[in-house]
Every structure is written in structure tokens, then in C-alpha cells.
Amino acid sequence: MxxxxxxxxxxxxxxxxxxxxxxxxxxxxxxxxxxxxxxxxxxxxxxxxxxHGRIGADLRLSQLLDTGYEMLEQPEVKEDPLKFKDTKKYTERLKQARAKNPHRDAFSVGSGAIEGRRAVVGVQDFGFMGGSMGMAVGNAFCAGAQRALDRGCAYIVVTAAGGARMQEGILSLMQMPKATVMTRRLKQAGLPYIVVLTDPTTGGVTASYAMLGDIQIAEPGALIGFAGQRVIQDTIREQLPDGFQRAEYLYKHGMVDMVVHRTDLRERLALVLDYLTPKAAA
Structure with a gap:
């Protein structure tokens, strides 16, 4: 030894x-x-x-809504309608995503109030398959809009997505016009539709409901755009400016109405609701 x-x-x-x-x-x-x-x-x-780090749907809803809010059930949709398979089956990817997430898909809706002002809040969770927009996301978005119509209150959507879900092909792209129709119905009813853009908001989500808000709010430093910077730079063959596609750049060029720190977001939303729906304030 x-x-x-x-x-x-x-x-x-x-x-x-x-x-x-x-x-x-x-x-x-x-x-x-x-x-x-x-x-x-x-x-x-x-x-x-x-x-500003990325956060899940439950934490976001608890930060924005008063205690006692109601969670809407996520609509049932046909899973894997195209029988899609790349390195893994789509059904396997969904199973893996659900094992790490408390919700069945990337869009969750809470119905309640923000500092006493009635509101329905939909949250896109980047942690579920990159927040990608498929049929489940489209249906959940529309269900949230319908709840806002039924309650006669504002609909607030917090976006975070890499774009459309490729495993659902054209069916995922069909969610863009479907969601756009619901935003028009809110407008016709005189109800505010407010979008909070968080990091990242890109692709088909940006091309549809993410940029249709009556008020566009962004979190500091959030990446917001349609195509990637490298794709744009290679297409136009020019060097992009510093901060391109970031929240502050979009605010400077009139694409968003305000950039709000996360700690101030709840209070700012309550103030905006007072302006847009004064009768709904408690």
C-alpha cells in the first residue's frame, strides 16, 4: 500500500x-x-x-395577470397530419417537447385581469419546439381572441417564435390568415389587440399576427424580423447597420410603439388598457 x-x-x-x-x-x-x-x-x-432572458408561458402569465386567472383549454387538433419524418418522427418530437413542458403545445391563453382591467392574454412559449406556429398554435390563438370577444375586453398576445412549424407544411402557413381574420374581428368589435414582442419573434409569426397590434410593445433587445440577417445581407449585398432587427432599432424606425422593460410591463399594459378601454377599468 x-x-x-x-x-x-x-x-x-x-x-x-x-x-x-x-x-x-x-x-x-x-x-x-x-x-x-x-x-x-x-x-x-x-x-x-x-x-431579458426567455421565460415560459406559466411564468409570463403569472407576471402579467392578477391572481385567480383562468387557463383556457388548448384546442385538440389532428397531430402529424402529413406523417412527417426527418431524423425523427414528428410524433416523437411532440412527445419530447411535452415531456419538458407543462402544456400540450406552444401557445397558452389565460383569461383574467391586469391590475383590475379585464384582459385575455395569450403567450407563445419558445421552449416548446421554438414556439413554432402550427395548427395547435393557430387554434389556441383564435380561441383566445374569441374569449376576448365574448368578454368584451382586450386581447394581449406575447410572441416568441422561430416561425411556422415545418412539420405541418402548408397547414402551418394557413394559420397566418386565420389569425389575421380574428384580429379583424376584434377591431370591428372595437376591442384592443395588443402585441408584446419578445426574443425572438421571427418568420411567419412576424408576417401575421405579431405585427398587427393596435399597440406594438417590445422587450429590450428582442430580436424581431422575418428573414434572418444573413439571408438579408446576402440578398441585398450590403452590410446591415448595428442593432438591425433589434427592438430599439425597430422603435427608432417606427415599427414598434414602445420598448418596455419587463419589470414595467404589467404597469404599462394597465395604463394602455386605461386609454383604450376606460370603461373596463375597475
Whole structure:
């Protein structure tokens, strides 16, 4: 037996403590390590660089809506209508996404109030297959709009998506005009349709309901666009300006009405609702 083994066996070593894997979070913006509880308490906004992290549907709804809101059931749709398969079957991808997410698809709707002002809020979750827009997302969006029509209140949609869901082909693209029709019905009823653009909002979602709001609000630093920057740059063969497709750039060029910090978003939405639907204020 070597001297190292003798020393090791003679000393009363303390057993190694198990450390939870989720104690720390690495900020995607500045790469600083943040204490997870403090990060969550700050609405997942980095206290050092102010980077707005991506959040799920449940957390977003609880941040915006008053307690006691009602969750709408997600509409049932035919799954895998095209029998799509790439490296995996579409049904397998859905199963994997649902194992990591409390909801059946990427769009969830809550019906309640924001600081006493009646509202229906739909949230797109980038954590579910990149927030991609398929039939389930389109149907859930329309169900939320219909609930707003039935209640006679504002419809607020928080977008976060990579675009249409390729596994559903043309059926996913058909959700664009369907959602657009519902925004027209809200307008005809005199009800506000407000969009909160978060990181990222791209593709077919940007080309449809994400840019049709009566009021367009964006979170700081959010990527908002249709095609990717590299595609645009290669097409026009010009260098794109700094900050292109970011929330602040779009605000400067009149594409969004305001850029609002996440900690101020709930209060700002309540103020906007007061202006647009003063009778709905409690």
C-alpha cells in the first residue's frame, strides 16, 4: 500500500455534498453566473447587463395577470397530419417537447385581469419546439381572441417564435390568415389587440399576427424580423447597420410603439388598457 493510500484511509474525510444543478444560471448576454433564485426574483432579467432572458408561458402569465386567472383549454387538433419524418418522427418530437413542458403545445391563453382591467392574454412559449406556429398554435390563438370577444375586453398576445412549424407544411402557413381574420374581428368589435414582442419573434409569426397590434410593445433587445440577417445581407449585398432587427432599432424606425422593460410591463399594459378601454377599468 502506498503512503497516499495509507493517509487517505486514516483521515476522516467528509462525504462529498451533493450540489443541485440549478443553483446557478449563466446569463446569455454577459456570461456572468447568476444565483438562480435572484435571477427568477428579477423576472429573469440579468441584474448586471439587463439582458431579458426567455421565460415560459406559466411564468409570463403569472407576471402579467392578477391572481385567480383562468387557463383556457388548448384546442385538440389532428397531430402529424402529413406523417412527417426527418431524423425523427414528428410524433416523437411532440412527445419530447411535452415531456419538458407543462402544456400540450406552444401557445397558452389565460383569461383574467391586469391590475383590475379585464384582459385575455395569450403567450407563445419558445421552449416548446421554438414556439413554432402550427395548427395547435393557430387554434389556441383564435380561441383566445374569441374569449376576448365574448368578454368584451382586450386581447394581449406575447410572441416568441422561430416561425411556422415545418412539420405541418402548408397547414402551418394557413394559420397566418386565420389569425389575421380574428384580429379583424376584434377591431370591428372595437376591442384592443395588443402585441408584446419578445426574443425572438421571427418568420411567419412576424408576417401575421405579431405585427398587427393596435399597440406594438417590445422587450429590450428582442430580436424581431422575418428573414434572418444573413439571408438579408446576402440578398441585398450590403452590410446591415448595428442593432438591425433589434427592438430599439425597430422603435427608432417606427415599427414598434414602445420598448418596455419587463419589470414595467404589467404597469404599462394597465395604463394602455386605461386609454383604450376606460370603461373596463375597475
Amino acid at each position: 502506498s503512503w497516499l493510500d495509507r493517509v487517505r484511509n486514516s483521515l476522516p474525510f467528509v462525504a462529498k455534498r451533493e450540489t443541485p444543478d440549478n443553483l446557478w444560471v449563466k446569463c446569455p448576454g454577459c456570461s456572468e453566473m447568476l444565483f438562480a433564485k435572484e435571477y427568477d426574483a428579477n423576472l429573469r432579467v440579468c441584474p448586471r447587463c439587463d439582458h
